[in-house]
Structures are given as C-alpha cells and as structure tokens.
Amino acid sequence: MRVGEGEYEFESVILTRRLILRHPEARDRETIAMLAANPRVAENLAAAPGECGGTTFAVVERDGAAVIGCAGFGPMAERPGAAEIACWIGEPNWGRGFATEASQALIDHVFADDDVLVLWCSNRPSNTRARRVIEKCGFQFRGPGMVRSPLLNVALPVERFLLDRRNWVSIKSWGAPMLPGKERRDAPRNNAA
DSSP: OOETTTTEOOEEEEEEEEEHHHOHHHHHHHHHHHHHSSSHTTTTSOOTTTTTOOOEEEETTTOOOOOEEEEEEEEETTTEEEEEEEEEOOGGGGTSHHHHHHHHHHHHHTTTSTTTOOOEEEEEEHHHHHHHHHTTTTTEEEEEEEEOOTOOOOOEEEEEEEEEEEOOOOOHHHHHOOOOTTTTTTOOOOOOO
C-alpha cells in the first residue's frame, strides 16, 4: 500500500518456513547490535536495513525465537518506483540458508506494493557469501559504487545489484504449481506405453 511520496507501509510481520521477520522490539535491539558488532559481520555491512525512512525487521528463528539478524527496505528518493533492501544474518547462523530465505521473503513483501518497480541492493566486493544470496534471489549486477558504512562511518566500495518487477514475476512463475492435466513444456516426456 502506497502511503506518501517515498514512503511505504506494509504488514508488520513476515512469516517463512523457518523465520519470522518482525519489527524489532526494545529487547531485540541489543542482540542486533551485538551481532552487527562482530568484526566479520561489520566489515561486510554495505547498508543498514531500513535506514533513511525505511522499515526494519528483526530476523527471528521460529525454533527457539532467537534473533539471528536484521533485514529492511526503504524508498530511494532519487529514483521514483525504486526501493533498496538489505539483509544480514549473524555469524553463528551462517551457512544455514537463512539469508536467502529472509531475502526472498522481503523481496516478495516489498513487491506486494504495485508502485515498487525496481529493487536495489549493495554488497561489499569481498563478501562472496552475500553475492551468492543476491544472485539466487534474481538480482543482476549493475556496477560498482560507494556507500557510507553505517557502523564504521567511512565510505566503502560496493557492488550494486538490481531486480526489476518483470524478472521477479518470471522467477516466481517458474516455481508455480501446474494446473491439473497440464504438462510443463520443458518437462521430460514419458513415452513408455
């Protein structure tokens, strides 16, 4: 739902198979800050989720209800119809697919607003794990850039990636269930009698 120039309003909770993305509560902020202060996480943060008037979510593992990271999005004032997303997971939970799961849910959530036509994200060139997540989510490389690190307060080189609505719709349709009696054109045929 479009709220105003450069502002978006969405539901406050996103559920996935293993995660809950919800607005951070006061008790979550300390955990998020501790996870983000880890040097291996801090050196890779290209953007603070939800900064500049956006929306921030605590990423919470459903089993155990532990806060494991942060995600968010915000409008890009200089680019009408565009939003930027960011997602990170604390080091103790790396390698479990949580970043991909949270990012895909966030992308779907933001594209639920028909006024959002394009999503952008940034990645530190040295962060190959995040680049794999970004590419799995359908983003395409658009070039290098610079951003101010929210934690280090210095300008850092980044790679910029874009996902437009048309490509997102195509990606979502690839996994769509088939209608009864219909066969996928690319599915192998069983010619055995």
